[in-house]
Amino acid sequence: MSRRVLPFLLGGLLAGCDHTTPLVPTNVAATSGDAQTDTVARVLPAPLVVTVMVEGGNPVVGAPVVWAVQSGGGSVTAATVTDAAGQASATWTLGPIAGAQSVHVTASGRSVTFTATALPDAPTQASKNAGDKQNAAPGAALPVPYAVLVRDQYGNPVPGVTVNWAAAAGQGSVSPAAGVTGAGGVATTVHTLGPTLGADTVTATVPVLAVTLTFVSTGLRQAILVATVPIAPNYGIHDTFVRNGIAFVCAWNTGVMIFDVGSGARGGSPSNPQLITTIATAGGETHNAWWFWNGASKQYLFVGQEGAGTIGSSSQGDIHVVDVSNLASPFEVGSFQLTGAGTHNFWMDEPNRILYAAYYNAGVVALNVSGTLSGSLSARGIDTLAPGGPGNTYTWGVQLYNGSLYAIDMLSGLWQLNTANGLLSVAAGGNNVPERYSSDLWVANGYAYTGTWGTRSAPGNAVKVWQLNPTTGAPTLVDSIITSGIGTVSDVEVSSNGKLLMFSAEYGPNAGFHFYSLADPAHPTFLYKYPVGGNGVHTATFGYIGGGVYAFGAKDPTSPALLILDVTSLTQ
Amino acid sequence: MPRRLAILCLSATMPLGLCAAQRPSLRFSGQAIALLTTTNAVPGGATLTEGRLVQPVLMLEGAALGDHLQLHAMGDFEGWTIQHGQLATGAYGEGYYDRRHPHTYVHELMFTGGDLLGRWDGDVVVSLSAGKGFAPFGTDDPMSRPPMLYPANHHLAQILERAVAVTAITAGKVTLEGGTFNGDEPEYPSQWPKWNRFGDSWALRASGRPVSGLEAQVSRAHVHSPEHRQGAGTDQEKWSASARWERAVAGRPAYALAEWARTAEAGGAYLLHSALVEGAYGLGRYRPYFRLERTDRTEDQRVFGEPFRSVRPHLDSSILGITRWTISTLGAQVRAWRRGAVAFSPTAEVAFANVAKVGGGVFDPQVFYGRTSFATLTVGIRADWGMGGHRMGYYRGTPMAEPMTMPMDHQHPEP
Numbered sequence: 001m002s003r004r005v006l007p008f009l010l011g012g013l014l015a016g017c018d019h020t021t022p023l024v025p026t027n028v029a030a031t032s033g034d035a036q037t038d039t040v041a042r043v044l045p046a047p048l049v050v051t052v053m054v055e056g057g058n059p060v061v062g063a064p065v066v067w068a069v070q071s072g073g074g075s076v077t078a079a080t081v082t083d084a085a086g087q088a089s090a091t092w093t094l095g096p097i098a099g100a101q102s103v104h105v106t107a108s109g110r111s112v113t114f115t116a117t118a119l120p121d122a123p124t125q126a127s128k129n130a131g132d133k134q135n136a137a138p139g140a141a142l143p144v145p146y147a148v149l150v151r152d153q154y155g156n157p158v159p160g161v162t163v164n165w166a167a168a169a170g171q172g173s174v175s176p177a178a179g180v181t182g183a184g185g186v187a188t189t190v191h192t193l194g195p196t197l198g199a200d201t202v203t204a205t206v207p208v209l210a211v212t213l214t215f216v217s218t219g220l221r222q223a224i225l226v227a228t229v230p231i232a233p234n235y236g237i238h239d240t241f242v243r244n245g246i247a248f249v250c251a252w253n254t255g256v257m258i259f260d261v262g263s264g265a266r267g268g269s270p271s272n273p274q275l276i277t278t279i280a281t282a283g284g285e286t287h288n289a290w291w292f293w294n295g296a297s298k299q300y301l302f303v304g305q306e307g308a309g310t311i312g313s314s315s316q317g318d319i320h321v322v323d324v325s326n327l328a329s330p331f332e333v334g335s336f337q338l339t340g341a342g343t344h345n346f347w348m349d350e351p352n353r354i355l356y357a358a359y360y361n362a363g364v365v366a367l368n369v370s371g372t373l374s375g376s377l378s379a380r381g382i383d384t385l386a387p388g389g390p391g392n393t394y395t396w397g398v399q400l401y402n403g404s405l406y407a408i409d410m411l412s413g414l415w416q417l418n419t420a421n422g423l424l425s426v427a428a429g430g431n432n433v434p435e436r437y438s439s440d441l442w443v444a445n446g447y448a449y450t451g452t453w454g455t456r457s458a459p460g461n462a463v464k465v466w467q468l469n470p471t472t473g474a475p476t477l478v479d480s481i482i483t484s485g486i487g488t489v490s491d492v493e494v495s496s497n498g499k500l501l502m503f504s505a506e507y508g509p510n511a512g513f514h515f516y517s518l519a520d521p522a523h524p525t526f527l528y529k530y531p532v533g534g535n536g537v538h539t540a541t542f543g544y545i546g547g548g549v550y551a552f553g554a555k556d557p558t559s560p561a562l563l564i565l566d567v568t569s570l571t572q
Numbered sequence: 573m574p575r576r577l578a579i580l581c582l583s584a585t586m587p588l589g590l591c592a593a594q595r596p597s598l599r600f601s602g603q604a605i606a607l608l609t610t611t612n613a614v615p616g617g618a619t620l621t622e623g624r625l626v627q628p629v630l631m632l633e634g635a636a637l638g639d640h641l642q643l644h645a646m647g648d649f650e651g652w653t654i655q656h657g658q659l660a661t662g663a664y665g666e667g668y669y670d671r672r673h674p675h676t677y678v679h680e681l682m683f684t685g686g687d688l689l690g691r692w693d694g695d696v697v698v699s700l701s702a703g704k705g706f707a708p709f710g711t712d713d714p715m716s717r718p719p720m721l722y723p724a725n726h727h728l729a730q731i732l733e734r735a736v737a738v739t740a741i742t743a744g745k746v747t748l749e750g751g752t753f754n755g756d757e758p759e760y761p762s763q764w765p766k767w768n769r770f771g772d773s774w775a776l777r778a779s780g781r782p783v784s785g786l787e788a789q790v791s792r793a794h795v796h797s798p799e800h801r802q803g804a805g806t807d808q809e810k811w812s813a814s815a816r817w818e819r820a821v822a823g824r825p826a827y828a829l830a831e832w833a834r835t836a837e838a839g840g841a842y843l844l845h846s847a848l849v850e851g852a853y854g855l856g857r858y859r860p861y862f863r864l865e866r867t868d869r870t871e872d873q874r875v876f877g878e879p880f881r882s883v884r885p886h887l888d889s890s891i892l893g894i895t896r897w898t899i900s901t902l903g904a905q906v907r908a909w910r911r912g913a914v915a916f917s918p919t920a921e922v923a924f925a926n927v928a929k930v931g932g933g934v935f936d937p938q939v940f941y942g943r944t945s946f947a948t949l950t951v952g953i954r955a956d957w958g959m960g961g962h963r964m965g966y967y968r969g970t971p972m973a974e975p976m977t978m979p980m981d982h983q984h985p986e987p
Binding site for chain 2: 233234235236252253284307308309310311312313314316391394411437454455456457459460461486487488507508535
């Protein structure tokens with residue numbers, strides 16, 4: 001070292017020892033107490049200690065230190081200057097908010113942060129967090145699980161708390177029946193409603209709190225889509241006939257598609273239909289079918305072919321007979337042709353083996369279908385009756401009821417026909433819907449319900465309600481259901497228990513399935529609508545499968561599909 | 573005018589179309605009609621007046637390799653200008669009734685290989701065409717004919733906007749054409765043909781030109797499921813016969829067309845006939861014209877709330893009957909202004925129509941329209957940019973014809 005430099009260094013050293021010029025801290029370090037865990041609102045067991053140093057690591061004595069709670073809402077009791085070791089310490093009382101908390105320490109512009117994890121306190125309260133007061137169809141699993149939130153005295157969610165769930169007797173089930181709260185303090189279960197309409201209750205018990213909460217949801221009437229089966233766009237899908245877990249879907253030029261929807265044949269169900277096979281009858285244009293089922297022998301399927309026609313004037317299309325003794329290998333065995341007319345919907349007198357077919361401009365045809373059927377059935381014709389007469393007959397459908405055959409005619413309305421082993425005559429009715437074209441019919445409860453089609457002088461947005469004379473069976477119009485936003489009521493049916501009227505609607509914003517209560521069969525009241533876009537639903541029929549009631553609908557024709565709705569709740 | 577000014581020929585020295593050399597050529601043209609129509613031929617007995625821009629089209633024709641390769645392309649913008657159709661007495665088709673439907677944006681896009689065998693077959697001209705356009709059936713598209721409003725028989729007398737392949741053989745004064753195409757009609761202006769249905773329908777046309785100015789044709793077509801795009805609808809069997817005459821009479825251009833058409837649908841369940849005659853005569857700047865037509869059409873169930881539209885495709889039986897429309901049209905056009913290839917021609921035409929029920933069915937025109945006789949008045953201005961002289965719907969591979977020189981728009985030489 002140069003001798004000339006030494007005096008300056010000594011001078012500088014002396015100056016550093018001047019107590020009026022404190023040393024400037026260059027570092028503040030958390031010496032101890034960081035990263036502790038304890039329950040909220042508790043004093044952490046270890047104090048927080050900081051050391052203030054200058055460059056080189058030497059402690060600074062008497063340095064001012066500022067402590068501040070940064071998060072969590074706690075408090076600190078602390079020394080505000082460093083001691084001889086350059087340290088200052090504090091006692092940290094955690095705040096009431098569970099989770100990470102922090103304290104910020106500053107000395108001469110340098111700082112350090114202490115963190116701690118605050119755990120929830122013991123559970124003190126439980127409440128319903130989600131899922132209460134839902135509505136669904138009876139038997140349906142609620143879409144939102146029930147949830148219970150367990151908290152401590154400060155409102156922090158408490159995990160790991162056992163919650164037991166229990167459905168009230170006969171009101172469905174819960175899954176799981178017991179659980180513990182998760183990190184968010186929530187335990188959940190899924191409630192499947194019981195089979196009846198009305199309120200269903202589930203209790204949630206928190207043993208540690210001796211608290212029981214009650215969830216209440218309601219089983220309401222509604223239709224639930226359980227399956228959508230795309231159909232090839234070969235003019236789509238028309239009628240469907242459902243019986244004994246088998247659905248015969250008439251898919252125009254594709255033919256009749258035979259589905260297992262609950263028969264056990266292929267493991268199918270309404271929510272998972274399984275195609276057994278498809279049978280294309282001669283000429284295609286497959287429109288409707290009736291599975292001739294009389295218990296012991298159910299080997300024939302009658303298939304209606306709907307050809308070209310001019311309403312009120314002409315029609316085409318035969319009845320095809322398919323042997324379905326083996327549902328997996330059906331084959332056509334015969335047909336019935338009526339010159340100058342084509343068939344539409346069927347009804348069958350199964351005990352007497354007489355098939356009644358609506359035959360558009362020919363009216364109604366009765367066929368003897370007893371015994372073995374083969375080849376041309378032209379000799380099987382029993383009778384033909386055009387109830388409205390020439391030019392006033394275009395019959396859509398027929399149905400036997402209490403010994404009468406009711407026929408709905410697009411032009412001449414609802415008729416009551418006498419039938420004596422297939423010999424037909426007019427009993428009553430007719431020319432009673434002059435303002436609209438009629439469409440389908442269903443007879444039940446001593447009433448007939450008929451649809452309307454297209455546009456005559458009034459649109460086809462009506463379902464006509466007819467009371468049948470208790471003695472004679474003659475129909476008298478007693479009410480009409482007018483539905484805005486539709487152009488056609490194309491299919492009508494009453495559930496087998498007589499409580500539910502269903503009709504399919506096309507063309508308009510309200511197209512789809514419509515359901516009415518028949519609590520008063522003379523004046524049905526609206527229950528539910530299941531809208532279907534596009535052109536709506538062309539046909540709809542009930543299927544009774546496994547204790548449930550399902551509506552099979554034809555969505556047609558731009559994106560044809562078989563729609564299956566669970567409507568069990570609506571029939572209650 | 574030298575109409576040829578309307579021609580953009582890549583050869584600067586020769587009019588296009590007659591560019592006999594190996595040079596490629598292009599020809600652009602177009603037209604549009606701004607019109608106002610008032611008619612009582614509307615459902616419910618009302619009278620309706622509408623102004624529309626119809627037939628706004630641009631056309632491109634091209635030729636190369638000495639006309640051995642030809643292009644016919646037309647863009648049609650009616651999807652924008654008549655989105656809901658154009659009032660036209662008795663018109664129907666593609667889901668419209670009493671309104672003419674808008675055509676597709678790509679009205680034509682056809683490539684033709686002309687005279688493929690060259691000198692090997694002497695004077696015979698064999699051509700192959702493919703693309704989107706007209707099937708070889710029936711008569712000229714109404715767009716290229718004198719009246720402003722389409723005839724009711726458009727869907728009986730022409731088959732258009734299909735994916736089509738056409739073979740044409742012309743030997744002297746006789747031309748035989750055969751084509752295969754997709755049967756489905758378009759459902760909206762931006763829709764293309766359903767390509768996987770190409771080949772499910774066919775058409776044949778035999779044409780002869782026995783004397784100058786006269787062309788006669790007979791044609792036959794099988795159209796599979798035109799109204800059900802997926803192909804499950806009923807088929808049509810179609811016939812057409814016509815004679816078309818065009819030449820100068822007393823030094824003035826004259827034109828006449830007589831046609832008959834028949835369509836049998838659903839195995840003959842629906843039989844539709846049409847007979848039509850029309851004519852025009854040039855008197856300087858003026859061109860009077862007429863059309864007489866009697867055409868059958870099916871009456872479909874209309875869409876509830878949309879009386880000009882039918883449910884399409886229909887379900888079950890939606891045919892309510894058949895009506896016969898007898899329509900007489902008189903009109904006159906005057907060329908008011910012309911610069912180069914562009915001409916503006918005010919036009920007025922009046923149509924008187926009568927409708928009657930044919931056969932059975934529940935459709936009663938008296939009930940539906942509130943009357944059975946109708947009157948329609950249309951006034952408009954036709955703007956033409958070189959379209960005059962163009963015949964539509966022929967892909968015969970013969971050299972691109974120059975528009976005829978007769979001063980009558982929309983009169984045509986042999987294609």
